[in-house]
Amino acid sequence: MPNAPTPLNGAESLVTTLAASGVPLCFANPGTSEMHFVAALDRIPGVRCVLGLFEGVVTGAADGYYRMAGQPAATLLHLGPGLGNGLANLHNARKARSGIVNIVGDHATDHVRHESPLKSEGEAIARSVSHWVRSSASAADVGADGAAAVQATRDGAEGRIATLLLPADTAWGAGGQAAMARAPQAPAVHLGAVPAAARLLRQLGPRAVLLLGTGGSRSLAAQQHAAAIAAHTGCRLLAEFYNARMPGGRGTPGIERLPYAVDATVAKLAGAEALVLAGSTEPIGFFAYPGKPSQLKPAGAMLLQLAEPQHDVPAALAALAAELGAPPVAAPQRPVPGAEAATWPNGPLTADSVAAVVAAVLPEQAVVVDEAVSNGRGFGAAMRNAAPHDWLQTMGGAIGFGLPGGVGAALGAPGRPVLVLEGDGSAMYTVQALWTMARESLPVVVLVFANRAYRILQGELQGVGAQISGQKAEAMLSLGNPSLDWVALARGHGVPGVRVDHTDALARALRDGFASGGPMLIEALL
């Protein structure tokens, strides 16, 4: 346990506990009720503090951090409204199975019975996205509560959301007792379904689908076992549409993801008589649409859960490969796009030409955060030829993860370049993250697809069968009038920016951005 001043107040016991429990980072947007925690961060070594100008930046960064570092960060939030501002990205983090310890300041125990402006329903709001919620009762409890919160993020192979409410007097009160969370336990290995899965895949071959979820897709070894199983049995191999972190590029199996759209997913799964779920869940439509199914597998197809998402999915895939006697397969040989003079035609920017350029110039071991929404769907094929990388997606469908996720990924994977692919609509939800990138000099290149519309909604308006007759609906889905000036927005936050409208300029800008070692924003006019 790090050296700490004694005696401790409650806030100091909490910082000491976090440091001792393997939580080295706190993303913070504090207010008055958190001032003693701020002072404790100042006085006690071991927990680095990164400031966000909005709580959605703080919580999204913690999600991105967990995905790369594999350990939880803390957040520091200001009462119920501060937690509310961070809620959407906590929703996303929960769906990503990321571990986060939220520290939410609250009014002092004796103050909360009075009607004051910030009196709010912190616990109720916390419960809507947290696996674990507690409000400390006294300064003496805060250390143990903090250790329990860290522990709660680690129940299972995947992370969980723990929220500790810290009444101000429990932070400033004397008698703090530091504690320490137990080390993470190895995830549970369940192999009971392995023999049945082996029989099914042997029997059905291409009429079976092996579907990887986040627990499988995030492990390159698991991907390789899955590829071996597919090669050996002839089954189809797919990953879910959304994955928290997926290694990809040259030297990886390049596993195809399910499409977003209902019709395309139904077509992709057509003819399957069984789905073997490796850390995945049954394919369900992102939304419901009139006259379209919610469940996307063929009606008669059976489901076999090889491994639950919270279990050790790589171990289950390894055991399945062994049961089948499936030998390892070499990664497909693919062209190296960067090796040639130019692998893209110089010309205007389209979803496809941008993907080709990105695939060609992406540095080795980059982390790509994908919140490109309508423009991001074409990247899958192009990126199979790119340098090896990790691919992170917004997991809960609440846009606004991308820029904060880039902040967290850069801090969770020091030394690795980060590329954030952003729609212009989605980037605006947590645009304040640009400032944290500048403040921390993070190597994050942000590529904004400036289509000046909620393009995805223009498609969805058709998809749900809504009939429109006038211009009001069109205006509600347009981001023109005025157009956002992304270069100015970047500069306003202290980040250099550049606007490009053809492929060569995009390639130059990306290379410049990665070479700069700091943040840079590229506005791509589509």
Add this chain to the structure above:
Amino acid sequence: MPNAPTPLNGAESLVTTLAASGVPLCFANPGTSEMHFVAALDRIPGVRCVLGLFEGVVTGAADGYYRMAGQPAATLLHLGPGLGNGLANLHNARKARSGIVNIVGDHATDHVRHESPLKSEGEAIARSVSHWVRSSASAADVGADGAAAVQATRDGAEGRIATLLLPADTAWGAGGQAAMARAPQAPAVHLGAVPAAARLLRQLGPRAVLLLGTGGSRSLAAQQHAAAIAAHTGCRLLAEFYNARMPGGRGTPGIERLPYAVDATVAKLAGAEALVLAGSTEPIGFFAYPGKPSQLKPAGAMLLQLAEPQHDVPAALAALAAELGAPPVAAPQRPVPGAEAATWPNGPLTADSVAAVVAAVLPEQAVVVDEAVSNGRGFGAAMRNAAPHDWLQTMGGAIGFGLPGGVGAALGAPGRPVLVLEGDGSAMYTVQALWTMARESLPVVVLVFANRAYRILQGELQGVGAQISGQKAEAMLSLGNPSLDWVALARGHGVPGVRVDHTDALARALRDGFASGGPMLIEALL
């Protein structure tokens, strides 16, 4: 009821119902599950739609709109995470007693049992800030549910928050039945405490305080009755620190507000033997501080509730003035600062010099939205000499109301100029509101106090008695490194901006901004 296509689907019945029930405006940030509502807004006249790029803009604008228009707007939000993003400003609106009808799209009834990315706890999140929550069960119910929601915003003299969750299939389903909310009822008049209040004020004179809350301070007539009562009895007259809307300037009584800080409030109330509460509540500290009281009145002072906040406070004050036989008093004669060549010394910008300039150049009947936080506290005295205006404050302590509030105030008071006073820290929470100002060509001048710090927290860190030893705490409260470039941020959102650092330039910029008739941002370097 407006003409509407028949037969109606659920979404169309809801838009028809809103239009018929006196809800002419919808602030929207829609997603897929709201597309039928978007289509209905497009097809059915009577509800204007204003787009926000972030949900906190949408809900804050609805609060500002209610305060000026006196009628609720609707919001359109996307499932639990969208509601979460709007939660802080709904918290503020609840504390402001503003009426808002939230329409929150949800997954279709049959889809919600499946695990999909956006499956979320919409109802639980809604309950934390809403007086009324309902989820429509079928398309046939949606119209009646919408009318009930509008009705729920009107229970009492002050507004309330109603949240209607709209599963997608109840929006697209056939069989919609439009309905209409009842007209607002007059607030309840309770005069039972009038005789006791009269006796107390007569008896104690300057040892009594008449304290106005929002229900009293927002009515100029109520202010005038209160001033007559104070002049007649010699009692002290104060308003709460925070007021949802307070007419001020020349020709008004210029009622002093309680200070923010605990010590200053205790000093201001010293010697009071009774507080007569006119739509106000007992003075409570904004936060608790070690060794300082939560209840700020003198220990032995008695409390008499003349009128509850939800009752007809102006009627109670009128009755009290009549009971006392207090004759009307003329508003104090005050100098007209704009009449002289210059009423401020040309020089650097300080909280005081900015207040003097604003007071001098403010146009007649301006609406001022005050979220200047640490720099806003000095405005009270200076503004007594300004042109008549309304003064709106962030009511729930969750910063991020100011810019959206300016949007809503401009739409709720057409033809009146709006001035938003913003701290640089607070402006960043909902900076996306600038874009809506540009899109709707709203006459809003935004004055950002660029002190490049969470200045209020630097004071609070001292206030809570936290001891700091190093630079980490200082860095957590600084917004420098990098400095935000507010002119660039404005331009990025389509709003012209200018940076000023002395009083003459500020006066010119303010006059230019008001003359432009559209939005403009002024970065004031302090």
